[in-house]
Structures are given as C-alpha cells and as structure tokens.
Amino acid sequence: MAEIQVEIDGRKYRMACEDGQEGHVRSLADRFSGYVEGLKSEFGQVGDVRLTVMAALTVMDDLKALEDELKDAKSALDQLSTKSNKLIADRDQLEENFANQVVMIAERVETLAKQLELDAEQDEQK
Secondary structure, X not given: OEEEEEEXXXXXXXXXXXXXXXXXXXXXXXXXXXXXXXXXXXXOOOOHHHHHHHHHHHHHHHHHHHHHHHHHHHHHHHHHHHHHHHHHHHHHHHXXXXXXXXXXXXXXXXHHHHHHHHHHHHHHHO
C-alpha cells in the first residue's frame, strides 16, 4: 500500500492508495480541488466544511448528469440493436423469398425446356 500527499484547497492530506495508483489519486485530488477552487472564487470563503460539501454535491450532480446520459445512450443503443435485429430478420426473409422465387423460375424453365424437347420430338416424328 502506497502513501501519497495530495493538496486540496491549499491543504495537504496524506492518503493511502494501492501501489501504482498514486498518479490516479493525485489526479482525482487535483480535479476535486478544482471544484473547491471554483466554488471558492464564486462564493468566497464560506468555511472549509461547507465549501467541501458544496464541491462534493457539485461532483455528485455532475456524476448524476453523466449517469443519465449513459442511461440514455444505452437506451438508444438498445433501440438501435432491436431495429438492427429486425432489419437482419427482414433481410433473411427477403433472401429466403428470393431463393424460393429463383427455384420456382428454375423449375418453370426446366418444365418449358422439357416441353420444347417434347414438341421438337413430335415435330421430328411428323
């Protein structure tokens, strides 16, 4: 387990994290500190705890918006998948119908060819 030091709103905090995750945790702390700094510049110094809670709520609001977007994207993807599956089924049905028509035409051509042969034989016999 690694220990690192992060800075949020000018204050340093010692944190433990998994080995190899130090950069990631620092990046998260920097992002959160950016939220705190943004609120601080907007509302002024309103107290450390209140500022931290406001930043946390802002982060959670952003997370909720992203979750909603992801839910909408998944729903749209599901609808596209359903439409795609229907199109594939329709295509398969059309291919089957086409193949059946080709078989019917081939049988008809074969019947006509036999009829022509019979007619030719009958003409020869005359």
